[in-house]
Amino acid sequence: MGITRRNFLKAAGVITAGTALGIDLKPAEAKASELKITKAKETKTICPYCAVGCGMLVHSIPHTNKVINLEGDPDHVINRGALCSKGTTLRQLAGSENPRRLTKPLYRAPGSSEWREVSWEWAIEQIARRVKETRDRTFITRNKKGNVVNRCEGIASLGSAALDNEECYLLVKMLRTLGIVYLEHQARI
Numbered sequence: 001m002g003i004t005r006r007n008f009l010k011a012a013g014v015i016t017a018g019t020a021l022g023i024d025l026k027p028a029e030a031k032a033s034e035l036k037i038t039k040a041k042e043t044k045t046i047c048p049y050c051a052v053g054c055g056m057l058v059h060s061i062p063h064t065n066k067v068i069n070l071e072g073d074p075d076h077v078i079n080r081g082a083l084c085s086k087g088t089t090l091r092q093l094a095g096s097e098n099p100r101r102l103t104k105p106l107y108r109a110p111g112s113s114e115w116r117e118v119s120w121e122w123a124i125e126q127i128a129r130r131v132k133e134t135r136d137r138t139f140i141t142r143n144k145k146g147n148v149v150n151r152c153e154g155i156a157s158l159g160s161a162a163l164d165n166e167e168c169y170l171l172v173k174m175l176r177t178l179g180i181v182y183l184e185h186q187a188r189i
Helices: 005-021 026-033 120-138 165-177
Strands: 041-046 055-061 066-072 139-142 148-159 180-185
Touching: 120 139, 120 148, 148 165, 165 180
Parallel strands: 148 180
Antiparallel strands: 041 055, 055 066, 139 148
């Protein structure tokens, strides 16, 4: 209900009449003033959208993990409680808030115009198989001069600014182990 002048005057009249008649409005006031996050579980997290790393407080209903409130963490050293427009929309990542958000992998076969839902196990197995096939097919042991290079030129990686230093370190270690030399990062683009 939007607050209009008419609604304000009606509410003021009811309160005045209730006070004049001696009706105790404290239980109603207490119920009305109870916040929706009173019984919620508070979780501190970091915004995943960019490399700034703003702190966030996420309030969810226990046992359902449904997000009911999201706000900037006032104690966080970087953002001091403020969030940008992307950070404030993070709540939409939850499947309950955005029914269009994909929660299961989809696969479109070559030449097909339709996407079909597949299992996570199948999708991960396909990715692993294709990485191995591409690596085996494009692996170069020696360059034209005969020097040992042991590299894979058929795969490239683009890192994300949402990764922290430790995740970037592990990702690069894994990619270098595969022999991948084309590594780029979002922060440099």
